[in-house]
Amino acid sequence: MRALPTSILALGLLAACGGPELSCPEPALPSPTPTYVDTLESLVLVPARANLRDASTAEVDSFASLTAQTQAACGESPPGGACDLTTLRAALVALPTPDHPGVFTGIEASLDAAIASAHADFAPADRDCAGQPEAACDARAITGAFARAVCGVRNP
Amino acid sequence: MTIAFVLGGGGSLGAFSVGVARWLLVDKAIQPDIVTGTSTGAIASVLVATGEIGLLSDLYTNVTTQDVLHQSFLGDLDVVIHGYSNSVDPLKNLIDTYLTEDRRQKIINKGVKLQIAATNLQKGIVEYADETSNLDRLRKFVLASSCQPALMPTISIGGYEYLDGGIMQMLPIQRALDLGATKIYASATSAAAANRPPITRHFPNAPGTDVFNYTLRRAVLLMTDQMTDDTIALQLERGVDLTAFRPASTQIGDPLQFDPSLMAAMVDHGYLRAQQILP
Numbered sequence: 001m002r003a004l005p006t007s008i009l010a011l012g013l014l015a016a017c018g019g020p021e022l023s024c025p026e027p028a029l030p031s032p033t034p035t036y037v038d039t040l041e042s043l044v045l046v047p048a049r050a051n052l053r054d055a056s057t058a059e060v061d062s063f064a065s066l067t068a069q070t071q072a073a074c075g076e077s078p079p080g081g082a083c084d085l086t087t088l089r090a091a092l093v094a095l096p097t098p099d100h101p102g103v104f105t106g107i108e109a110s111l112d113a114a115i116a117s118a119h120a121d122f123a124p125a126d127r128d129c130a131g132q133p134e135a136a137c138d139a140r141a142i143t144g145a146f147a148r149a150v151c152g153v154r155n156p
Numbered sequence: 157m158t159i160a161f162v163l164g165g166g167g168s169l170g171a172f173s174v175g176v177a178r179w180l181l182v183d184k185a186i187q188p189d190i191v192t193g194t195s196t197g198a199i200a201s202v203l204v205a206t207g208e209i210g211l212l213s214d215l216y217t218n219v220t221t222q223d224v225l226h227q228s229f230l231g232d233l234d235v236v237i238h239g240y241s242n243s244v245d246p247l248k249n250l251i252d253t254y255l256t257e258d259r260r261q262k263i264i265n266k267g268v269k270l271q272i273a274a275t276n277l278q279k280g281i282v283e284y285a286d287e288t289s290n291l292d293r294l295r296k297f298v299l300a301s302s303c304q305p306a307l308m309p310t311i312s313i314g315g316y317e318y319l320d321g322g323i324m325q326m327l328p329i330q331r332a333l334d335l336g337a338t339k340i341y342a343s344a345t346s347a348a349a350a351n352r353p354p355i356t357r358h359f360p361n362a363p364g365t366d367v368f369n370y371t372l373r374r375a376v377l378l379m380t381d382q383m384t385d386d387t388i389a390l391q392l393e394r395g396v397d398l399t400a401f402r403p404a405s406t407q408i409g410d411p412l413q414f415d416p417s418l419m420a421a422m423v424d425h426g427y428l429r430a431q432q433i434l435p
Binding site for chain 2: 027028029030032034038039040041042043045046047049050053110113114116117118121152
């Protein structure tokens with residue numbers, strides 16, 4: 001078995017032991033001129049929330065914990081090591097799925113199309129990434145979508 | 157192949173079509189050459205034509221009734237006073253905010269043909285505004301296309317009054333065919349007839365029963381559902397290459413109530429339903 005990177009193990013451990021609280025964004029009409037991060041977040045949100053609706057409470061809770069950890073890392077300056085697309089994707093598919101085996105792989109599989117679409121719409125120079133590496137910027141946007149998905153499913 | 161996306165009417169239930177469009181545009185990477193829309197589908201078709209599906213889904217899952225309509229507490233009486241029961245000033249502001257000159261130009265630059273259906277009440281025909289129409293006319297057509305009879309005002313454009321395109325064209329497939337479409341992806345907000353169960357509400361004749369809000373709306377819904385069924389059946393019989401997306405069952409929700417959480421569920425259902433119909 002291949003060893004999991006330390007950051008994924010740390011995320012898993014934090015998810016299991018509790019950690020930062022998930023922050024739910026206030027609902028509001030979108031900006032008529034969305035940025036790259038807004039766009040990627042919105043594109044990821046629909047498949048994430050749609051898949052999450054089928055998940056059990058335990059599965060939603062583990063997804064929420066992972067999201068809160070990544071949200072906290074992406075909120076640091078500079079972003080923490082867990083704020084990374086590859087790390088996030090690996091941690092996502094490693095989450096336990098006792099009730100609905102495909103739920104997190106389904107979300108993970110939808111990311112490529114969303115990222116490709118957002119990348120096609122915004123040249124690198126036009127992305128509001130504040131000088132962050134692409135992997136951190138994308139992780140931030142995707143985490144925003146995951147947070148909105150959890151909040152939408154938990155508090156309809 | 158000339159591909160058309162056709163988006164039907166249905167008020168807030170149009171969130172279903174947003175989920176369908178999300179699947180087609182992003183996951184399937186299908187780019188339409190033509191986008192036609194009626195009513196709520198007219199509003200959505202602008203952002204489908206620009207390819208801004210993220211913005212569109214955000215809009216449909218955050219908009220509230222107050223962002224769309226100013227509903228009078230007077231009910232039927234307001235129809236007597238004003239001739240309609242809901243002001244659409246908020247919807248006009250919404251359209252003006254999101255349907256900008258930049259977006260109209262973007263549609264032109266992408267080479268997408270946009271068709272917004274509205275019913276000309278004097279001529280008794282459906283007319284269309286397109287991406288080459290000036291911005292003011294295009295905005296008015298989108299607004300008119302969304303205005304249901306009696307529930308909302310008529311919209312004056314060029315000396316005529318217009319209302320909902322869905323009065324005559326609930327699902328403007330034929331317009332897409334007339335413009336040369338050879339492959340149609342059509343999204344309707346009503347379930348197929350076999351998947352529409354009876355309802356339990358009664359419609360008694362008595363004062364204070366708010367006939368405009370219940371009886372008229374039920375009647376309009378029945379007519380538009382039947383129109384959608386007939387349109388799809390006719391085009392399939394004619395051998396049109398049509399993939400129709402419809403909810404698995406009647407969607408829960410009042411078309412004139414814009415509840416973000418219900419609409420988010422409809423977007424998600426549309427996404428998963430499209431995934432099921434066109435994997």
